[in-house]
Amino acid sequence: MEVIDSRFLLEYxxxxxxxxxxxxxxxxxxxxxxxxxTLPTIVIAETIRYVCEKPEI
Structure with missing residues (x-):
């Protein structure tokens, strides 16, 4: 079983x-x-937080 982390999702x-x-x-x-x-809920939360706080370029 492999745990997907927030770094992987941000790269994706x-x-x-x-x-x-x-x-x-x-x-x-x-x-x-x-x-x-497996995708832990904390990783989902971290990714969503990054998307919401990401400055527009």
Whole structure:
């Protein structure tokens, strides 16, 4: 079982480099297909907090 952390989600949603986005996408797809990942509620809360506080560019 792999625990997804907030750093991973922030890279997945906000990283500008295409290769990083592709890598995280593949990894997330693998975790979902194999049903071997878990997403703690604290990670969801941290990610939402970051999105809400993120300054507009």
């Amino acid at each position: 949603f906000f990283y500008d480099k295409e290769d990083v986005g592709l890598k995280t996408s593949k990894h997330l797809k693998h975790l979902l297909e194999k049903r071997i990942g």
